[in-house]
Amino acid sequence: MKLICSVLISWSFLFFSPPSFALQPGEIVVVANGLYHDSVDLARYYMKARNIPKKNLLKIATTDRIFIDRDRYNSEIAKPVRKFLQKRMRDKEIKCLVTVRGIPLRIDPPRLSSAEKKKLEELQGQRKAISEQLKALDKQETEKQKSLKSQQSVLDAEIKRIKKKDYRAAVDSELTLVLVDEYPLKGWTANPFFVGYKNRQLDISKNEVLFVSRLDAPTVDIVKRVIDDSLAVEKEGLQGKAYIDARWKKPQPGKSLKGYAFYDNSLHLTADFIKSKKLMPVVLDDQQRLFQAGEAKDAALYSGWYSHHQYVDAFQWRKGAVGYHIASSECSTLRTGKSQVWCKRMLEEGVAATIGPVGEPYVQAFPVPEVFFRVLADGYYSLAEAYFLSVPFLSWQMILVGDPLYTPFANRLVN
Template structure:
């Protein structure tokens, strides 16, 4: 995996995470805010879409049938004409009273877009490289954006780390995207069923975090690249432990968890075994986790593949995250943001992913039901925090709040100006 990152004090992320917990009641992602996309040319795609919609109570009119290749990778032309165009038209033709906040792609919808030759005069975007290969889902997040540069990545305006930035993208044109996919239709049905069953009983088990080095002694030490994400695994473990949600096991040795080391795994974050899943885990129903490495969602169907997303799904995990191509390390959701925010219980899986994902028009994919809420909020009266519309408060993209910390007597808007994005500088401009 490549790294391109500048230093950032790791505790800045912890301060920002605390802002999320100050949100006032709103509402979490609802079933009638979801649009489901199925491929009529792929066996089982429409059937799985209808099964998901029936189980979640998603209106039947929120199904979009596309007709495109059933292969895992499509061309840029196929994406534009056979995926983006029909989805965009379906969204634009919905009644004005219908609010769609999330798209769900179903088994059979291509996973990734192959890189295409760019005109010689093409200017790379300020962030990212010249390749225009990307995850289908990451591009669909921008389906309501009329035009944007294809080369490289674009900063996600919802990412908690970019709230001090003036983004190229408008937040009201960015959608959440999740994917119900896997090696076979039975796995997809299990993902749907496991999410619903776990919401009823609550996610229980052990949280495993697999770092490689001890946490630096100084909490203000500036870190970058691999060290930043390794420390983020430590911080995630600390936050989950402090939450009291479940037992936490943190490993800080070079060796990864080995077979038999991780029974009853409910949460997992770790690194680095490139394209080689280590069968160390017995996943509980509803488990959520991801492995930070470059190739872990390059395929979900290749039979002999050992990439982590595919193998975790085969072994029983309910939700995971991974890249379809080299993403660079700073494209992953920082573990210390993703896991504690999910464990707070206020946001769904899809909402948690959206606010912790640094880049769009890029390589990352969320596999799992975006409506999934594996934890119930501690304070039931505050269940269902949500994202506000643009302009609702001074901290754009955060859950609804007056943007003021009464306890600390410090305006949250001021904290939002911290230079969070120092850790997410652009990689060099070269084509793959």
């Protein structure tokens, strides 16, 4: 996971009052792949379980592959979704999309033109030649090395520009802005719902953004189990223990934090909050090690880091569990197979909701753990609302997997 310029977030969000939206079933459109029966059947299964109007089912025709290129995304996904929504948005009645198993996960960069391919080959050839020169240089020729490495950096930047890797995005994250006429595709766009941007002037307004969540997993049965567990747990409330896996000791109060330190401290603050509200017992690990096999029994909530593409089978998940592991590309696939990415494996092992990136997001793009769990624990706000109040960027790498209406602590309001 790379670390680039940090997003500095005001600590005032620790005491924020989230806007009153409380997502409703009639405000959700479910997007299924009409070319695959399983996708449509799952959409109907969910809509029946949540009493979502039948008219809110949108069937599109697209590939069921994990990746889709930008041109096909625009024509096969964005265009029909936009057309469907424009007919329904006169009264701003739709606030959330749910993508269902069978819809691609990630948008690849735009296809290169013939001229771009030719230019890329030339640049890669030049870079290879410089690499050979560097290998042949004597160690004493420091000035020559410095000059060649400088040339190499310039070439790397130009190669990156042509490849347009920063144009990659999660399908779900891109769909949040499907009603926006024009916005930069390179990199990310600031999320106006993120509490860290409170009172800031942003390019995109809240009225232009849709919540998006995904009902997806390695098998159809797991998706149905996620739906069923979410509904069942809402009646009794989520029970179990919270496992928080920080890497360092809690810093001194008032210390300026950014990047990794900011997120590690947010894990500590998550543990503190859960304890203070007496939601459930908390197990906090502030060592470099991760929870190991058999150490996380009755896990209802989990957040921690950092094990890249290597799920650690430490958890005995409770029904309705929410698991969030901070690491790159942990939602790069949700298909069956040998992959050990955390989102896929947590769903296989029993969680009802998870968060993760489909590619390299950079650390400051992750949802802030304390905000996410604080809002979720309120009992009034849904999973989707907790996620969108805590995630800094849209049109980027992060996705939410789970029932957007899931409210695991709704019983607290009754009690």
